[in-house]
Amino acid sequence: MPTTRDLATPLGRARMLFSMLSAPKxxxxxxxxxxxxxxxxxxxxxxxxxxxxxxxxxxxxxxAAVREIAETLALMRSDQAILEVGRLDGIPAKTEESQAVSARIATIVFERVGPRRTLSEAELNAAIAMFAQDVALVRRDAVDAGVLVRSADGAAYRLATG
Structure with a gap:
Protein backbone atom coordinates (compact mmCIF):
# COMPACT_ATOMS: atom_id res chain seq x y z
CA MET A 1 0.00 0.00 0.00
CA PRO A 2 1.51 3.37 -0.99
CA THR A 3 2.33 5.81 1.75
CA THR A 4 0.75 9.22 1.66
CA ARG A 5 2.68 12.28 2.65
CA ASP A 6 1.44 14.70 5.22
CA LEU A 7 1.18 17.85 3.13
CA ALA A 8 -1.20 19.69 5.45
CA THR A 9 1.31 20.26 8.26
CA PRO A 10 4.18 21.77 6.24
CA LEU A 11 1.81 23.74 4.00
CA GLY A 12 0.00 25.03 7.07
CA ARG A 13 3.31 26.12 8.59
CA ALA A 14 4.27 27.94 5.38
CA ARG A 15 0.88 29.64 5.14
CA MET A 16 1.08 30.73 8.76
CA LEU A 17 4.59 32.13 8.31
CA PHE A 18 3.71 34.12 5.23
CA SER A 19 0.53 35.41 6.84
CA MET A 20 2.54 36.56 9.83
CA LEU A 21 5.16 38.21 7.62
CA SER A 22 2.45 40.45 6.21
CA ALA A 23 1.83 42.04 9.63
CA PRO A 24 4.58 44.42 10.81
CA LYS A 25 4.22 43.53 14.53
CA ALA A 64 13.97 19.28 9.94
CA ALA A 65 10.61 21.09 10.04
CA VAL A 66 11.91 23.98 7.93
CA ARG A 67 13.44 21.54 5.44
CA GLU A 68 10.11 19.69 5.24
CA ILE A 69 8.32 22.98 4.50
CA ALA A 70 10.80 23.83 1.73
CA GLU A 71 10.58 20.34 0.21
CA THR A 72 6.77 20.39 0.29
CA LEU A 73 6.63 23.81 -1.36
CA ALA A 74 9.02 22.58 -4.06
CA LEU A 75 6.87 19.50 -4.59
CA MET A 76 3.69 21.55 -4.87
CA ARG A 77 5.34 23.67 -7.58
CA SER A 78 6.43 20.61 -9.55
CA ASP A 79 4.61 18.45 -12.05
CA GLN A 80 4.61 15.70 -9.42
CA ALA A 81 2.12 17.53 -7.16
CA ILE A 82 -0.85 15.82 -8.78
CA LEU A 83 0.53 12.47 -7.62
CA GLU A 84 0.65 13.60 -4.00
CA VAL A 85 -2.67 15.39 -3.64
CA GLY A 86 -5.84 13.41 -3.20
CA ARG A 87 -9.22 14.07 -4.73
CA LEU A 88 -11.65 16.56 -3.28
CA ASP A 89 -13.97 14.73 -0.92
CA GLY A 90 -16.53 17.48 -1.05
CA ILE A 91 -17.45 20.51 -3.06
CA PRO A 92 -18.45 23.73 -1.28
CA ALA A 93 -22.16 23.95 -0.49
CA LYS A 94 -22.66 27.53 -1.71
CA THR A 95 -23.59 27.56 -5.38
CA GLU A 96 -21.10 30.28 -6.36
CA GLU A 97 -18.22 28.52 -4.61
CA SER A 98 -19.27 25.13 -5.95
CA GLN A 99 -19.43 26.44 -9.49
CA ALA A 100 -16.04 28.15 -9.15
CA VAL A 101 -14.36 24.91 -7.99
CA SER A 102 -16.14 22.88 -10.67
CA ALA A 103 -15.26 25.41 -13.36
CA ARG A 104 -11.60 25.21 -12.37
CA ILE A 105 -11.65 21.41 -12.49
CA ALA A 106 -13.29 21.43 -15.94
CA THR A 107 -10.79 23.98 -17.20
CA ILE A 108 -7.86 21.88 -15.98
CA VAL A 109 -9.33 18.78 -17.63
CA PHE A 110 -9.56 20.52 -20.98
CA GLU A 111 -6.13 22.12 -20.61
CA ARG A 112 -4.77 18.59 -20.33
CA VAL A 113 -6.78 16.86 -23.06
CA GLY A 114 -6.87 19.83 -25.43
CA PRO A 115 -9.20 22.80 -25.26
CA ARG A 116 -10.76 22.10 -28.68
CA ARG A 117 -11.64 18.48 -27.98
CA THR A 118 -15.12 17.18 -27.43
CA LEU A 119 -15.37 14.51 -24.74
CA SER A 120 -18.03 11.89 -24.23
CA GLU A 121 -19.73 11.93 -20.85
CA ALA A 122 -17.77 8.82 -19.86
CA GLU A 123 -14.45 10.41 -20.86
CA LEU A 124 -15.28 13.60 -18.99
CA ASN A 125 -16.38 11.64 -15.93
CA ALA A 126 -13.11 9.70 -15.88
CA ALA A 127 -11.09 12.92 -16.13
CA ILE A 128 -13.12 14.69 -13.43
CA ALA A 129 -12.78 11.64 -11.16
CA MET A 130 -9.06 12.40 -10.93
CA PHE A 131 -10.00 15.55 -9.01
CA ALA A 132 -13.34 15.00 -7.28
CA GLN A 133 -15.56 12.18 -6.08
CA ASP A 134 -18.87 13.72 -7.15
CA VAL A 135 -18.29 13.86 -10.91
CA ALA A 136 -21.94 14.54 -11.74
CA LEU A 137 -21.99 17.63 -9.52
CA VAL A 138 -18.76 18.96 -11.03
CA ARG A 139 -20.03 18.32 -14.55
CA ARG A 140 -23.41 20.03 -13.89
CA ASP A 141 -21.81 22.97 -12.07
CA ALA A 142 -19.33 23.54 -14.91
CA VAL A 143 -22.20 23.59 -17.41
CA ASP A 144 -24.26 25.91 -15.17
CA ALA A 145 -21.23 28.20 -14.78
CA GLY A 146 -20.92 28.42 -18.57
CA VAL A 147 -17.49 26.78 -18.67
CA LEU A 148 -18.69 23.61 -20.40
CA VAL A 149 -21.17 23.24 -23.23
CA ARG A 150 -23.23 20.05 -23.28
CA SER A 151 -24.72 18.54 -26.43
CA ALA A 152 -28.51 18.46 -26.63
CA ASP A 153 -28.58 14.74 -25.81
CA GLY A 154 -26.09 15.16 -22.93
CA ALA A 155 -23.66 12.69 -24.47
CA ALA A 156 -20.81 15.09 -25.30
CA TYR A 157 -19.09 18.05 -23.65
CA ARG A 158 -16.68 20.69 -24.83
CA LEU A 159 -15.05 23.74 -23.31
CA ALA A 160 -17.06 26.91 -23.91
CA THR A 161 -15.37 29.47 -26.10
CA GLY A 162 -15.00 33.11 -25.14
Whole structure:
Protein backbone atom coordinates (compact mmCIF):
# COMPACT_ATOMS: atom_id res chain seq x y z
CA MET A 1 0.00 0.00 0.00
CA PRO A 2 1.51 3.37 -0.99
CA THR A 3 2.33 5.81 1.75
CA THR A 4 0.75 9.22 1.66
CA ARG A 5 2.68 12.28 2.65
CA ASP A 6 1.44 14.70 5.22
CA LEU A 7 1.18 17.85 3.13
CA ALA A 8 -1.20 19.69 5.45
CA THR A 9 1.31 20.26 8.26
CA PRO A 10 4.18 21.77 6.24
CA LEU A 11 1.81 23.74 4.00
CA GLY A 12 0.00 25.03 7.07
CA ARG A 13 3.31 26.12 8.59
CA ALA A 14 4.27 27.94 5.38
CA ARG A 15 0.88 29.64 5.14
CA MET A 16 1.08 30.73 8.76
CA LEU A 17 4.59 32.13 8.31
CA PHE A 18 3.71 34.12 5.23
CA SER A 19 0.53 35.41 6.84
CA MET A 20 2.54 36.56 9.83
CA LEU A 21 5.16 38.21 7.62
CA SER A 22 2.45 40.45 6.21
CA ALA A 23 1.83 42.04 9.63
CA PRO A 24 4.58 44.42 10.81
CA LYS A 25 4.22 43.53 14.53
CA UNK A 26 4.38 39.81 13.84
CA UNK A 27 7.24 40.23 11.37
CA UNK A 28 9.21 42.06 14.07
CA UNK A 29 8.28 39.36 16.58
CA UNK A 30 9.55 36.62 14.26
CA UNK A 31 12.79 38.57 13.86
CA UNK A 32 13.14 38.82 17.61
CA UNK A 33 12.41 35.12 17.96
CA UNK A 34 15.06 34.22 15.38
CA UNK A 35 17.65 36.21 17.32
CA UNK A 36 16.66 34.55 20.58
CA UNK A 37 15.13 37.69 22.08
CA UNK A 38 12.09 37.31 24.27
CA UNK A 39 8.76 37.50 22.47
CA UNK A 40 6.96 40.82 22.81
CA UNK A 41 4.69 40.99 25.82
CA UNK A 42 1.54 42.01 23.97
CA UNK A 43 -0.94 39.17 23.59
CA UNK A 44 -1.72 40.09 19.97
CA UNK A 45 1.90 39.25 19.07
CA UNK A 46 2.80 36.63 21.66
CA UNK A 47 -0.32 34.54 20.91
CA UNK A 48 0.25 34.07 17.18
CA UNK A 49 4.01 33.60 17.63
CA UNK A 50 3.38 30.79 20.12
CA UNK A 51 1.90 28.76 17.24
CA UNK A 52 5.16 28.86 15.25
CA UNK A 53 6.23 25.39 16.30
CA UNK A 54 9.48 25.30 14.30
CA UNK A 55 10.97 28.29 16.17
CA UNK A 56 12.02 27.65 19.76
CA UNK A 57 12.03 30.40 22.42
CA UNK A 58 15.84 30.47 22.42
CA UNK A 59 15.93 31.28 18.69
CA UNK A 60 16.86 27.76 17.61
CA UNK A 61 15.11 26.59 14.47
CA UNK A 62 13.79 23.07 13.99
CA UNK A 63 15.81 22.49 10.83
CA ALA A 64 13.97 19.28 9.94
CA ALA A 65 10.61 21.09 10.04
CA VAL A 66 11.91 23.98 7.93
CA ARG A 67 13.44 21.54 5.44
CA GLU A 68 10.11 19.69 5.24
CA ILE A 69 8.32 22.98 4.50
CA ALA A 70 10.80 23.83 1.73
CA GLU A 71 10.58 20.34 0.21
CA THR A 72 6.77 20.39 0.29
CA LEU A 73 6.63 23.81 -1.36
CA ALA A 74 9.02 22.58 -4.06
CA LEU A 75 6.87 19.50 -4.59
CA MET A 76 3.69 21.55 -4.87
CA ARG A 77 5.34 23.67 -7.58
CA SER A 78 6.43 20.61 -9.55
CA ASP A 79 4.61 18.45 -12.05
CA GLN A 80 4.61 15.70 -9.42
CA ALA A 81 2.12 17.53 -7.16
CA ILE A 82 -0.85 15.82 -8.78
CA LEU A 83 0.53 12.47 -7.62
CA GLU A 84 0.65 13.60 -4.00
CA VAL A 85 -2.67 15.39 -3.64
CA GLY A 86 -5.84 13.41 -3.20
CA ARG A 87 -9.22 14.07 -4.73
CA LEU A 88 -11.65 16.56 -3.28
CA ASP A 89 -13.97 14.73 -0.92
CA GLY A 90 -16.53 17.48 -1.05
CA ILE A 91 -17.45 20.51 -3.06
CA PRO A 92 -18.45 23.73 -1.28
CA ALA A 93 -22.16 23.95 -0.49
CA LYS A 94 -22.66 27.53 -1.71
CA THR A 95 -23.59 27.56 -5.38
CA GLU A 96 -21.10 30.28 -6.36
CA GLU A 97 -18.22 28.52 -4.61
CA SER A 98 -19.27 25.13 -5.95
CA GLN A 99 -19.43 26.44 -9.49
CA ALA A 100 -16.04 28.15 -9.15
CA VAL A 101 -14.36 24.91 -7.99
CA SER A 102 -16.14 22.88 -10.67
CA ALA A 103 -15.26 25.41 -13.36
CA ARG A 104 -11.60 25.21 -12.37
CA ILE A 105 -11.65 21.41 -12.49
CA ALA A 106 -13.29 21.43 -15.94
CA THR A 107 -10.79 23.98 -17.20
CA ILE A 108 -7.86 21.88 -15.98
CA VAL A 109 -9.33 18.78 -17.63
CA PHE A 110 -9.56 20.52 -20.98
CA GLU A 111 -6.13 22.12 -20.61
CA ARG A 112 -4.77 18.59 -20.33
CA VAL A 113 -6.78 16.86 -23.06
CA GLY A 114 -6.87 19.83 -25.43
CA PRO A 115 -9.20 22.80 -25.26
CA ARG A 116 -10.76 22.10 -28.68
CA ARG A 117 -11.64 18.48 -27.98
CA THR A 118 -15.12 17.18 -27.43
CA LEU A 119 -15.37 14.51 -24.74
CA SER A 120 -18.03 11.89 -24.23
CA GLU A 121 -19.73 11.93 -20.85
CA ALA A 122 -17.77 8.82 -19.86
CA GLU A 123 -14.45 10.41 -20.86
CA LEU A 124 -15.28 13.60 -18.99
CA ASN A 125 -16.38 11.64 -15.93
CA ALA A 126 -13.11 9.70 -15.88
CA ALA A 127 -11.09 12.92 -16.13
CA ILE A 128 -13.12 14.69 -13.43
CA ALA A 129 -12.78 11.64 -11.16
CA MET A 130 -9.06 12.40 -10.93
CA PHE A 131 -10.00 15.55 -9.01
CA ALA A 132 -13.34 15.00 -7.28
CA GLN A 133 -15.56 12.18 -6.08
CA ASP A 134 -18.87 13.72 -7.15
CA VAL A 135 -18.29 13.86 -10.91
CA ALA A 136 -21.94 14.54 -11.74
CA LEU A 137 -21.99 17.63 -9.52
CA VAL A 138 -18.76 18.96 -11.03
CA ARG A 139 -20.03 18.32 -14.55
CA ARG A 140 -23.41 20.03 -13.89
CA ASP A 141 -21.81 22.97 -12.07
CA ALA A 142 -19.33 23.54 -14.91
CA VAL A 143 -22.20 23.59 -17.41
CA ASP A 144 -24.26 25.91 -15.17
CA ALA A 145 -21.23 28.20 -14.78
CA GLY A 146 -20.92 28.42 -18.57
CA VAL A 147 -17.49 26.78 -18.67
CA LEU A 148 -18.69 23.61 -20.40
CA VAL A 149 -21.17 23.24 -23.23
CA ARG A 150 -23.23 20.05 -23.28
CA SER A 151 -24.72 18.54 -26.43
CA ALA A 152 -28.51 18.46 -26.63
CA ASP A 153 -28.58 14.74 -25.81
CA GLY A 154 -26.09 15.16 -22.93
CA ALA A 155 -23.66 12.69 -24.47
CA ALA A 156 -20.81 15.09 -25.30
CA TYR A 157 -19.09 18.05 -23.65
CA ARG A 158 -16.68 20.69 -24.83
CA LEU A 159 -15.05 23.74 -23.31
CA ALA A 160 -17.06 26.91 -23.91
CA THR A 161 -15.37 29.47 -26.10
CA GLY A 162 -15.00 33.11 -25.14
Missing amino acids: LRAGIGQGLTGEAAPETADVRGPLSRVDWLRPDGEVDV
